[in-house]
Amino acid sequence: MQHYQIDETDRKILSFLVNNARMPFLEIARECGISGAAVHQRVKKMEQNKVISGSRLVVKPAALGLNVCAFISVCLSEDNKYPEVVEALKLVPEIVECHFITGKAALFLKVYCFDNEHLMNILINTIQRIPYVQSTDTMMSLDKPFEREIWVKDYKSTSFRTFSSKE
Numbered sequence: 824m825q826h827y828q829i830d831e832t833d834r835k836i837l838s839f840l841v842n843n844a845r846m847p848f849l850e851i852a853r854e855c856g857i858s859g860a861a862v863h864q865r866v867k868k869m870e871q872n873k874v875i876s877g878s879r880l881v882v883k884p885a886a887l888g889l890n891v892c893a894f895i896s897v898c899l900s901e902d903n904k905y906p907e908v909v910e911a912l913k914l915v916p917e918i919v920e921c922h923f924i925t926g927k928a929a930l931f932l933k934v935y936c937f938d939n940e941h942l943m944n945i946l947i948n949t950i951q952r953i954p955y956v957q958s959t960d961t962m963m964s965l966d967k968p969f970e971r972e973i974w975v976k977d978y979k980s981t982s983f984r985t986f987s988s989k990e
Contacts, residue, residue: 827872832857836865837875837975844878889935891942892964896928897956904955905929911953917945928960 829837832855839851848862855862869875884892899908905923912918912932920933932950936942942961950959 827869827874829869829874833865833869833874834975836862837869840866840875840878841972841975884935888937891936891938892967893934893936893942894962894964895932895934895946895950896924896960896962897930897932897950898927898958898960899929899955900957901955902929908953908955912950915945915949917941 835855836851839846839854848866849859852859852862866875870877884890897908899905908930909921909923912921912930917934917936918932919935922931923929924931934942934945936945942963946959946961950956
């Protein structure tokens with residue numbers, strides 16, 4: 824499988840879409856100096872090459888009464904059972920992210936619950952009962968000062984200096 828290389832125009836398109844997935848292609852086209860059809864073709868090509876995996880609505884958890892956000896590290900009794908544990912975790916709707924990590928724990932989860940009692944129930948009666956889950960460690964989020972999608976280099980604001988191969 825060939826690796827898809829994004830160019831400067833693709834980066835600009837991605838930058839606009841990450842900031843506003845509903846931005847009309849014609850508006851992006853004007854900003855990029857290309858046609859609307861070209862934007863459409865480039866977005867389709869990036870979707871086909873798995874650069875873009877789709878767009879979605881983002882619902883604020885608190886609007887649904889999910890007032891507790893917690894991060895749970897999970898230690899496994901047998902690390903090679905990771906795929907089986909992950910399949911069981913996929914069945915828990917409160918878990919919105921699952922990462923296989925380095926360190927003492929094997930997995931790191933992001934969970935949304937209605938309240939502390941709901942969280943305790945998920946921990947004790949669901950996650951800790953999954954075979955091969957040895958232990959969990961839970962951290963509760965007290966505040967989320969900001970949230971953003973992945974940063975797409977737009978060449979207007981960077982927090983580091985980029986070096987070319989000529990330097």
